[in-house]
Amino acid sequence: MQKTYVLDTNVLLHNPESLFAFEDNHIVIPFAVIEELDNQKRRQDEVGRHARIASRRLDALRQNGNLAEGVALPGGGILRVELNHHSTHDYPPGLSLDKYDNRILAVAYNLSKESEGPVITVTKDLNLRIKADVLGMTAQNFTNDMVNYSNLYQGVREIQATAEDIEQFYRAQSLAWEAEPPLMPHEFVILKNPANPSQSAIAKYADGYLIPLNFSDSINWGVKARNKEQKFALELLLDDSIRVVTLVGTAGTGKTLLALAVGLEKVVEQNEYSRFLITRPVTPMGEDLGYLPGSKEEKLKPWMQAVYDNLEYLFQKADEPRDVLEELVARGVLDMDTLTYLRGRSIPRQFILCDEAQNITPKMIKTLVTRVGEGSKIVFTGDPEQIDHPYLDQNSNGLTYLVERIKEQEVAGHVTLVRGERSAVAEMGAKLL
Incomplete structure (x- = not known):
């Protein structure tokens, strides 16, 4: 019927x-x-x-x-x-x-x-x-573009291994992997010996092999990984062959700070990309302030304040962190824009960060990904448990949709960060409140 x-x-x-x-x-x-x-x-x-x-x-x-x-x-x-x-x-x-x-x-x-x-x-x-x-x-609800957030791909899994497998991994710096479960490209693995829990190894999957991490201990713009998930995130962010990176985590897990640190390192220090482009959706939390006066930069400042806070933290060793930030913007090395202004653009050879991506619809995610030009890398960060958009939820937002749709692609990588590193207070709030 x-x-x-x-x-x-x-x-x-x-x-x-x-x-x-x-x-x-x-x-x-x-x-x-x-x-x-x-x-x-x-x-x-x-x-x-x-x-x-x-x-x-x-x-x-x-x-x-x-x-x-x-x-x-x-x-x-x-x-x-x-x-x-x-x-x-x-x-x-x-x-x-x-x-x-x-x-x-x-x-x-x-x-x-x-x-x-x-x-x-x-x-x-x-x-x-x-x-x-x-x-x-x-x-x-309209469910055609929804995913099951409770079963969202984590990008990390723990696998039981024998002592011989772990020893082979350390000795040969690789371990052939054809057993179940099948692994996704760039998926991270924690090998553990059930007979000896202290014997373990962390690895990533590539072309049928488990191999060691290349960048896990690197320091980028003064920032170093504090836990294994942050090490996995750095591995994805620093690998230029991975063009689309998604980082999901609750408040304080370091996803935005790591992405900003690597973006500055890649653009300013290594000159791997011509510009660091930062964008986020203009979605208010609470009452909307309405139209704001001033130039484009002045209008964007309230929406980008969280990004400014992280950047000033990264520039804290400078005498005047705000001056360093303004200089990078004046030189055209650092650019901040809303998603609205990116439509129709082609963005080549840039390191692109889209923060708070949980407030974007799947349609907008597609629009943004298709803006990525030759030689560019795009990073999406967000927390699907903190959505401010009136018609999105954990299952229907663009970030979780993107994670599930591209998890099998060689040019993409994902990791879910679980441990808060902002402060003891922030960690307590994330767990108990």
């Missing part, structure tokens, strides 16, 4: 291509969604861009027939734009039609009264899903 999916506006603003993700079922776009898309189309950010894309997709479908009557979708199914048709059934009690969400819910409610098949509201708004459940209706 064909299903009828009623799409909320936020699904289209999250992914405009969601129109074509429901196979041969019926897709209903409430008229209120068109109005909301029209209200968002002038925004100069990802939301506005997705609103314009969704409108263009609907306009293209209009060439196939009357949207109110329904048009065929390329992959099967029928799409139609539906008025609130309040003349057919009563609205659910207690719903104010002044709210777009309630008008969308009313469409689904009335359709469920007259449809033989199941009617499902698809929304990323959890409150709308709660309302639907209270009214006895079916509501779902």
Whole structure:
């Protein structure tokens, strides 16, 4: 039996291509969604861009027939734009039609009264899903680009090995590995002898062999790894053959500081890249401050303050850390920008850091990765447990999506950092609060 999916506006603003993700079922776009898309189309950010894309997709479908009557979708199914048709059934009690969400819910409610098949509201708004459940209706999140965060690829695994295997590894500086479980490219391994727990080794997987780490003890811009996960992170950051690196970890695990230290080392000291480009999504935590006055740098300062704090820590031995930072920016060696300004650019031979990547949608992650030019390296850092975006969660944000989609690629590497190194207080807060 064909299903009828009623799409909320936020699904289209999250992914405009969601129109074509429901196979041969019926897709209903409430008229209120068109109005909301029209209200968002002038925004100069990802939301506005997705609103314009969704409108263009609907306009293209209009060439196939009357949207109110329904048009065929390329992959099967029928799409139609539906008025609130309040003349057919009563609205659910207690719903104010002044709210777009309630008008969308009313469409689904009335359709469920007259449809033989199941009617499902698809929304990323959890409150709308709660309302639907209270009214006895079916509501779902849009899950096509979601991953299971509880089973997220860690980039590290512990494997039991014999004393002979560990001795062979140290003696030959490699150990052939064909046994189960199969390992991912650049995956890190902790070899442990169950008969003698003190006998262990750390290695990384490459081309069928476990090999020692090359950069784990290196010092970059005065920063050295404090635990094994940070050693693994340095291995990925310093290996120029690995072009996409993802670092996931809770607050204080050092993911951003390590990436900044290696970026400065690679760009300023080693001249391996022409510029260090730092970006992060402009997503407020708490009340939005609105538009800020001043130049582009002055506008970005509040959003980039966490990055500035880390950079000033790295420049702490200088007499005036801020002067060093401003000099690097003036020379064009260091650049900070929002994701909005990166669209359409090609970024060759640069070390790129995208911080707080958990607040980016999968669509935006794709846009950013496809900006990477010849000779560039891009690093994503973030904590999926600290999401400020209203319609993203641990399973649907771009960072976890990226980790799962590229884990088998030779040019990519990932590690999850677990031990806090910021301070004893920060570690206590991460564990207990």
